Structures are given as C-alpha cells and as structure tokens.
Amino acid sequence: MPKFTPPAKMRDLIEALIDNQWAFAVTHGTDTGGSPFATVEGRTEKHHIVATWHTRVAGTYRLFSALHNKRDATLMQILHIVNGATDA
Numbered sequence: 001m002p003k004f005t006p007p008a009k010m011r012d013l014i015e016a017l018i019d020n021q022w023a024f025a026v027t028h029g030t031d032t033g034g035s036p037f038a039t040v041e042g043r044t045e046k047h048h049i050v051a052t053w054h055t056r057v058a059g060t061y062r063l064f065s066a067l068h069n070k071r072d073a074t075l076m077q078i079l080h081i082v083n084g085a086t087d088a
Helices: 008-019 075-082
Strands: 023-030 036-043 048-054 062-068
Touching: 008 023, 008 036, 008 048, 008 075, 048 075, 062 075
Parallel strands: none
Antiparallel strands: 023 036, 036 048, 048 062
16 A cells, blocks of 8 residues: 555644544555545543545545544535634
C-alpha cells in the first residue's frame, strides 16, 4: 500500500483531537474492492465521533461519513464538539 498522507480536513480533525486531549485512533486500510479509506475515531466520557474518508467514488479521499454518538453529523459539527464550542 502506498504511503498515506491524510487529507487536509482529516489533519484538522486530528489536530483538534490532540489539542483538546481526546483519546483517538486513525485506521487506514482498503475495502473489499481495493479502494483505500481512512477512519478517525475519537472519544471522551460524553462523546464518540467517527469520521471516514474514502476513495471509492472519486479516486481521492473524500469525507464518506461522519457520526457523533451514532448519529449523522457534519464535519463542522464534529469539529465544534471536539473544540468545545457545543455540548451537542
């Protein structure tokens, strides 16, 4: 698998998680069709976020899904939660 460089928005999320002392993990792999994807998962006592970027349709990493506490969310909403701007 080629070297992975996170897309800019994923780097923004990772930096926010680090800055705000969240526990998090980044997973990079390929789906059953061979398309690369990457997932960022973060947790605190009150919050659980998951954001996945996929290459399947576009050929480049695009946000595929974002969840906050198992509900659909936008990346902007997740960033606000991680940065403490909202207690959603």
